[in-house]
Amino acid sequence: MANSYAQAVLTTPDLDEALRVAERLLDLADTRHLxxxxxxxxxxxxxxxxxxxxxxxxxWWSHEPGRDGSSRKGDSPSEWLPIFMSRWCMAPETVTAFLAAAGSAPAMVRWDFDGWPEAPEVGLGIGGTRGAYVTVCVNARDLDLEEPAPDHTVYVHVKQVEAQRAPWLAAQVGLQVIGELQMAPL
Structure with missing residues (x-):
């Protein structure tokens, strides 16, 4: 499993606001392959x-310790609740339907794209695909969806060696980073 490094740039009770910030961040990125x-x-x-x-x-896989039901074993997910579900490589047009289906469940949308722009003010060239993501955690305060919350958090992902890109990206959309850069499992 690969990892990226993420830093929060916004926590808000307004999902539409979180999605607008994600869109503004994506407007900065190379999204030819989004x-x-x-x-x-x-x-x-x-x-x-x-x-x-x-x-x-x-x-999907069981979300509780000591339980090992999973899609890989051919188990029925309804018999193993609570579970953690994930799906990769979906079309960007499916975000609205996913969020509607998630409802009040802790959920995550991560946009994967080709790279971040050059950030000359902090001495960084164009960033490649590794570490180039925007994530919105819905009804959760953490990337692992372990801490349910009444609000939503937007994260930018960067390479660890380019940590200064996170505050630069936040500033480009009129925000500041929140908290520390953290490892984010993919």
Whole structure:
């Protein structure tokens, strides 16, 4: 499993605001090859039904310690709730449907693209695909969706050796970074 490094740039109770900030960050990026990854922590059969409808081929695994149900084993997800579901390489047009299906469940949308722009003010050239993501965590305060929250957090991902790109990106959209740069499993 690869990792990127992420830093929060906004926490807000307004999902539309979080999505607007994500869009503004994506406007800075090289998005010629843009796709999105989804993840959700699923606790109820109703959430499972809604999310399965928009992510029919999602991978899933048990979310509780000591339980080992998973899609890889061919298990039925409804028998293993709560579970963690994920689906990679989705079309950007599917974000709205995914968020509607997630409802109040902790969920994550991560936009994956070709790279960040040059940041000459901090001595950085164009960034490549590694570490080039924008994530919105919905109803959660952390990238692992472990801390449910009534609000939503926007993260920029950068290479660890280019950590100064995160505050630069935040400034480009009129924000500041929040907290420390943190490892973000992909």
């Amino acid at each position: 796709e999105v990854d989804f993840a959700a922590r699923v606790s109820t059969t109703h959430e499972l039904e809604r999310l399965t409808a928009v992510m029919p081929d999602a991978d």
